[in-house]
Amino acid sequence: MNDSLFIRKTEGLFTRVDSRVVILVEASGGWSKIITKEGVHLVSSTLGQLEEQLPVALFCRVHRTYIAALEHISSFTANSVRILDRDIPLSRSYAEKLFSRLNIIM
Incomplete structure:
Protein backbone atom coordinates (compact mmCIF):
# COMPACT_ATOMS: atom_id res chain seq x y z
CA MET A 1 0.00 0.00 0.00
CA ASN A 2 2.89 2.41 0.72
CA VAL A 43 -3.42 15.97 -10.91
CA SER A 44 -3.89 19.23 -9.02
CA SER A 45 -1.02 18.54 -6.59
CA THR A 46 2.22 20.50 -6.74
CA LEU A 47 5.57 18.81 -7.33
CA GLY A 48 6.48 19.56 -3.72
CA GLN A 49 3.39 17.72 -2.49
CA LEU A 50 4.04 14.77 -4.79
CA GLU A 51 7.71 14.66 -3.80
CA GLU A 52 6.59 14.14 -0.18
CA GLN A 53 4.15 11.37 -1.18
CA LEU A 54 6.35 9.38 -3.56
CA PRO A 55 8.71 6.74 -2.09
CA VAL A 56 12.12 8.38 -1.52
CA ALA A 57 13.92 5.17 -2.54
CA LEU A 58 12.38 5.26 -6.02
CA PHE A 59 12.32 8.95 -6.99
CA CYS A 60 14.56 12.00 -7.06
CA ARG A 61 13.85 15.64 -7.84
CA VAL A 62 16.07 16.64 -10.78
CA HIS A 63 14.71 20.08 -11.65
CA ARG A 64 12.15 22.56 -10.35
CA THR A 65 9.70 21.09 -12.86
CA TYR A 66 10.62 17.36 -12.78
CA ILE A 67 10.79 14.36 -10.45
CA ALA A 68 12.43 11.32 -12.05
CA ALA A 69 12.00 7.63 -11.28
CA LEU A 70 15.56 6.46 -10.66
CA GLU A 71 15.14 3.11 -12.40
CA HIS A 72 14.03 4.81 -15.63
CA ILE A 73 17.09 7.04 -16.00
CA SER A 74 18.97 5.52 -18.95
CA SER A 75 21.83 8.06 -19.05
CA PHE A 76 22.81 11.49 -17.79
CA THR A 77 25.17 14.40 -18.26
CA ALA A 78 26.00 17.28 -15.94
CA ASN A 79 22.96 19.13 -17.37
CA SER A 80 20.35 16.50 -18.18
CA VAL A 81 18.96 13.03 -17.53
CA ARG A 82 17.56 10.80 -20.26
CA ILE A 83 14.23 9.10 -19.65
CA LEU A 84 12.08 7.50 -22.38
CA ASP A 85 14.28 8.89 -25.16
CA ARG A 86 13.66 12.36 -23.74
CA ASP A 87 16.26 14.69 -22.26
CA ILE A 88 15.08 16.19 -18.97
CA PRO A 89 16.96 19.20 -17.58
CA LEU A 90 19.09 18.55 -14.49
CA SER A 91 19.53 21.56 -12.21
CA ARG A 92 22.84 22.13 -10.45
CA SER A 93 20.94 22.41 -7.18
CA TYR A 94 19.59 18.85 -7.56
CA ALA A 95 22.54 17.22 -9.36
CA GLU A 96 24.64 16.36 -6.30
CA LYS A 97 21.73 14.64 -4.58
CA LEU A 98 20.94 12.66 -7.74
CA PHE A 99 24.56 11.62 -8.27
CA SER A 100 24.79 10.40 -4.67
CA ARG A 101 21.78 8.14 -5.28
CA LEU A 102 23.17 6.50 -8.44
CA ASN A 103 25.84 3.80 -8.61
CA ILE A 104 28.46 5.66 -10.62
CA ILE A 105 31.69 3.97 -11.70
CA MET A 106 34.45 6.22 -13.05
Missing part, protein backbone atom coordinates in the same frame (compact mmCIF):
# COMPACT_ATOMS: atom_id res chain seq x y z
CA ASP A 3 4.02 2.14 -2.90
CA SER A 4 0.61 3.10 -4.26
CA LEU A 5 -0.98 6.43 -5.05
CA PHE A 6 -4.69 7.01 -5.39
CA ILE A 7 -5.30 9.43 -8.24
CA ARG A 8 -8.59 11.22 -8.73
CA LYS A 9 -10.03 10.24 -12.12
CA THR A 10 -13.53 11.74 -11.89
CA GLU A 11 -15.69 13.27 -9.19
CA GLY A 12 -15.70 10.73 -6.38
CA LEU A 13 -13.59 8.08 -8.18
CA PHE A 14 -9.98 7.46 -7.19
CA THR A 15 -7.82 4.90 -9.01
CA ARG A 16 -4.83 3.09 -7.51
CA VAL A 17 -1.55 3.60 -9.35
CA ASP A 18 1.49 1.62 -8.25
CA SER A 19 4.31 4.14 -7.82
CA ARG A 20 6.71 1.64 -9.43
CA VAL A 21 5.05 2.24 -12.81
CA VAL A 22 5.55 6.02 -12.55
CA ILE A 23 8.33 7.09 -14.89
CA LEU A 24 8.35 10.86 -14.53
CA VAL A 25 6.42 13.64 -12.82
CA GLU A 26 6.30 16.99 -14.59
CA ALA A 27 4.95 20.34 -13.39
CA SER A 28 2.48 21.84 -15.83
CA GLY A 29 1.10 25.19 -14.75
CA GLY A 30 -0.81 24.68 -11.51
CA TRP A 31 -1.04 20.96 -12.24
CA SER A 32 1.35 18.02 -12.35
CA LYS A 33 1.54 15.27 -14.96
CA ILE A 34 2.23 11.81 -13.58
CA ILE A 35 3.66 9.90 -16.54
CA THR A 36 3.38 6.10 -16.34
CA LYS A 37 3.86 3.21 -18.72
CA GLU A 38 0.09 3.22 -19.31
CA GLY A 39 -0.39 6.95 -19.88
CA VAL A 40 -0.50 10.39 -18.28
CA HIS A 41 -2.48 11.37 -15.19
CA LEU A 42 -3.12 15.07 -14.61
